[in-house]
Amino acid sequence: xxxxVSCALLPHPPIMIPEVGKDEVHxxxxxxxxxxxxxxxxxxxxxxxxxxxxxxxxxxxxxxxISIHPRLKGNLGAFGAPDVVLGFETDGFLSRHIIKxxxxxxxxxxxxxxxxxxxxxxxxxxxxxxxxxxxxxxxxGFKGQLVHxxxxxxxxxxxxxxxxxxQGAIGMADKRVTVIASGDLxxxxxxxxxxxxxxxxxxxxxxxxxxxxALDSKTILNLxxxxxxxxxxxxxxxxxxxxxxxxxxxxxGKVLSYEGPFGVGYxxxxxxxxxxxxx
Numbered sequence: 001x002x003x004x005v006s007c008a009l010l011p012h013p014p015i016m017i018p019e020v021g022k023d024e025v026h027x028x029x030x031x032x033x034x035x036x037x038x039x040x041x042x043x044x045x046x047x048x049x050x051x052x053x054x055x056x057x058x059x060x061x062x063x064x065x066i067s068i069h070p071r072l073k074g075n076l077g078a079f080g081a082p083d084v085v086l087g088f089e090t091d092g093f094l095s096r097h098i099i100k101x102x103x104x105x106x107x108x109x110x111x112x113x114x115x116x117x118x119x120x121x122x123x124x125x126x127x128x129x130x131x132x133x134x135x136x137x138x139x140x141g142f143k144g145q146l147v148h149x150x151x152x153x154x155x156x157x158x159x160x161x162x163x164x165x166x167q168g169a170i171g172m173a174d175k176r177v178t179v180i181a182s183g184d185l186x187x188x189x190x191x192x193x194x195x196x197x198x199x200x201x202x203x204x205x206x207x208x209x210x211x212x213x214a215l216d217s218k219t220i221l222n223l224x225x226x227x228x229x230x231x232x233x234x235x236x237x238x239x240x241x242x243x244x245x246x247x248x249x250x251x252x253g254k255v256l257s258y259e260g261p262f263g264v265g266y267x268x269x270x271x272x273x274x275x276x277x278x279x
Contacts, residue, residue: 002176002273003170003171003173003174003175003176003177004167004170004171004177004178004179004245004246004249004273005042005045005047005176005177005178005272005273006038006041006042006045006047006178006179006270006271006272006273007178007179007180007181007242007245007246007251007270007271008038008178008179008180008181008268008269008270008271009180009181009183009212009235009238009239009242009267009268009269010035010038010132010133010180010181010182010183010268011031011035011132011133011182011183011184011185011235011266011267011268012054012056012128012129012130012131012132012133012182012183012184013028013031013132013184013262013264013266014076014079014081014128014132015027015028015262016028016031016032016035016132016266017076017079017081017084017132017135019076019081019083019084020076020079020080020081020084027261027262028259028261028262028266030257030259031257031259031266031268032136033257034256034257034268035133035136035268036136036139037256037270038136038256038268038270039136039137039139039140039142040140041270042137042140042142042178043137043140043141043142045176045178046176047142047144047176047177047178048144048145048175048176048177049091049094049144049145049146049147049173049175049176049177049178050134050137050142050144050145050146050147050177050178050179050180051094051098051146051147051149051166051170051177051178051179051180052130052133052134052146052147052148052149052179052180052181052182053149053150053151053179053180053181053182053238053241053242054127054129054130054148054149054150054151054182054238055129055150055151055182055183055234055235055237055238056127056128056129056130056150056182056234057126057127057129057130057148057149057150057151058112058117058120058122058123058150059150059151059152059153060108060110060152060153061152061153062108062152062153062154063107063108063109063110063152063154064102064107064108064109064110064149064150064151064152064154064159064162065109065110065111065112065149065150065152066095066098066099066109066110066111066112066147066148066149066150067090067112067124067148067149067150068090068092068095068111068112068113069090069112069113069114069124070089070090070092071087071088071089071090072087072088072090072124072125072126072146072148073085073086073087073088073125073126074086074087074125074126074127074128074130074131075125075131076128076131078128079128084131084135086126086131086134086135086138088126088134088144088145088146089145089146090145090146090147090148091145091146091147093173094145094147094169094170094173094175094177095147097168097169097172097173098147098149098165098166098169099111100169101165101166101168101169102162102165102166104165105161105162105164105165106161107154107158107161107162107165108152108154109162110152112124112150126148127150129182129183130148130182132182133180133182134146149166149241151237151238151241154237156220156221156236156237156240157221157240159237159238159240159241159244160217160221160240160241160243160244160247161244162241162244163240163241163242163243163244163245163246163247164244164245164247165244166179166241166244166245167244167245167246167247167248167249170245179242179245181235181238181239181241181242182235182238183233183234183235183236183237183238183239184233184234184235184264184265184266185201185204185205185208185209185231185233185235185260185264185265185266185267186198186200186201186202186204186205186231186232186233186260186264186265187201187231187232187233187234187263187264187265188200188201188230188231188232188263189201189202189205189260189263189264189265190260190262190263191263192262192263193232193262193263193264194262194263194264195232196232197263198230198231198232200226200227200230200231201230201231201232201265202265203227204223204227204228204230204231204233205231205258205260205265205267207219207223208220208223208235208236208239208267209255209258209267209269212239212242212243212253212255212269213253213254213255213269214253215243215246215247215251215252215253215271217240217243217244217247220236220239220240220243221240223236233265235267242271246271249273250273250274250275251271251272251273251274252271252272252273252274253269253270253271254269254270254272255267255268255269256268256269256270
């Protein structure tokens with residue numbers, strides 16, 4: 001599928017934004033360097049639309065959601081940086097194909113309209129799970145369109161199926177697309193971690209990164225449930241979705257960076273076609 005240029009797992013700690021982290025950004029320099037590498041590749045590959053799925057957007061118990069407002073924007077005011085403002089035009093054509101494909105595969109997908117957002121008191125603004133990775137893409141000069149998706153509390157297998165729906169939709173689009181799964185790994189790597197310490201945290205991160213780089217969806221979908229619970233992650237559903245997007249395609253994966261100096265695992269994995277199509 002030449003339309004799918006690449007897929008990536010990217011973390012979203014606000015501290016990696018210089019305007020937020022300030023002097024502490026050096027602590028996660030490896031993470032920032034790897035995210036910058038992915039962002040440059042997206043720009044250099046002439047990607048026209050980025051599909052990003054976040055675990056911190058509007059969340060429904062029994063469905064995923066898609067923002068269909070014509071223009072999406074947000075800022076990092078909640079993290080002390082209100083001047084960091086990003087805005088993107090929504091790819092309505094690809095969004096419509098995603099909605100159709102999800103329906104055909106039986107995936108519950110809510111279209112986040114203005115009225116629905118008001119009824120549920122959901123903000124229409126881009127959440128920090130999307131803003132942090134997109135910040136570095138914006139820095140490269142990327143001017144393309146965006147499809148913003150948010151995970152719900154769906155089973156991991158259904159998130160994988162939703163990824164297959166997005167894969168099918170991308171196949172219908174006559175444009176170059178990258179898919180980003182925004183997600184942090186275990187939040188319990190160190191005693192000073194925000195959610196406490198668990199020895200399962202590092203084991204979870206190791207298994208997930210190895211499996212994702214190998215595009216091993218079977219291992220991911222069969223991870224020990226107790227280990228998942230103890231890891232305290234927010235990235236597993238986006239990762240299952242990403243594996244669905246890449247599932248069955250000739251792609252290869254590479255872990256570009258992994259670190260967890262604050263007790264939260266930040267992993268960057270890039271998936272690219274084994275045979276590159278023309279730009």
